[in-house]
Amino acid sequence: MTQRNSRPSLLAVIFLFPLLFPIESLAKNPTPFEEISKQYPSTTLPILQSHCIKCHNQDKARGDLDLERMATLTELRREPRIWQKVLFMIENGEMPPKKSKQLSTEENETLRAWIVSYLDAESHANAGDPGRVVMRRLTNAELDNTIRDLTGIDLRPTREFPADSAGVEETEHRRPGCIVELRRRRSG
Ligand code: HEC
Numbered sequence: 620m621t622q623r624n625s626r627p628s629l630l631a632v633i634f635l636f637p638l639l640f641p642i643e644s645l646a647k648n649p650t651p652f653e654e655i656s657k658q659y660p661s662t663t664l665p666i667l668q669s670h671c672i673k674c675h676n677q678d679k680a681r682g683d684l685d686l687e688r689m690a691t692l693t694e695l696r697r698e699p700r701i702w703q704k705v706l707f708m709i710e711n712g713e714m715p716p717k718k719s720k721q722l723s724t725e726e727n728e729t730l731r732a733w734i735v736s737y738l739d740a741e742s743h744a745n746a747g748d749p750g751r752v753v754m755r756r757l758t759n760a761e762l763d764n765t766i767r768d769l770t771g772i773d774l775r776p777t778r779e780f781p782a783d784s785a786g787v788e789e790t791e792h793r794r795p796g797c798i799v800e801l802r803r804r805r806s807g
Contacts, residue, residue: 649740655733656692663733664689666726670715699741706734 667686673679676687684704689695708714709727722730759777767773 649743650736652692652696652740652744655737655740656695658733659689659695662729666722666730670720670722670726674715674719695737696741699738702734702738706731706738 667675667689672687674681675684677685684701686701686705705714709722709730715721759782763773763775763777766776
């Protein structure tokens with residue numbers, strides 16, 4: 620290894636760690652369900668009411684989807700797949716249908732942000748020890764190399780980490796936003 624940095628600084632490493640793992644601290648603190656269900660009637664529901672519920676209600680459940688019944692947290696949490704579908708639809712501009720009044724950029728973002736935080740909380744509620752998994756989104760070798768490249772010190776902090784498993788491909792994607800991505804693809 621060439622010593623690029625003539626004065627490697629331990630401080631750099633200390634400051635670098637939080638930068639390398641910001642997502643981990645995020646991942647440990649998903650929005651509590653209590654907060655999510657409080658946000659729902661004030662931020663999410665009005666958007667659904669003005670753009671979606673006329674086609675997705677109890678009487679007229681287009682695509683077999685009734686969004687009107689989502690009044691309580693229990694209802695909201697009953698079928699996370701519904702929210703994955705809704706997220707998919709609005710991200711891809713498939714809903715509302717082309718002929719209907721479209722979501723403004725702001726409405727789209729508000730709805731999207733709420734769904735993402737809900738799905739994030741849901742996946743944390745269902746996952747065991749997400750911190751470890753999230754932290755390993757870089758393989759051990761990649762992380763060692765990154766630290767060496769940035770600091771010039773061959774510290775190999777991952778000596779302390781468990782060995783990479785064959786499942787790295789998948790765990791790499793298990794960051795909050797990406798869990799959604801992965802599950803969505805699975806659920807078709
Ligand atoms: C003018 C009526 C209409 C409006 C408004 C509308 N939809 Fe739909 N939606 C449909 C129809 C019809 C289907 C079923 C056919 C299809 O998938 O294209 C559907 C299907 C869906 C599905 C897929 C359901 C499934 O299980 O496959 C989702 C999710 C969805 N809509 C979400 C929304 C959201 C979110 C909004 C508001 C932002 C919305 N829709 C607004 C008519 C509507």
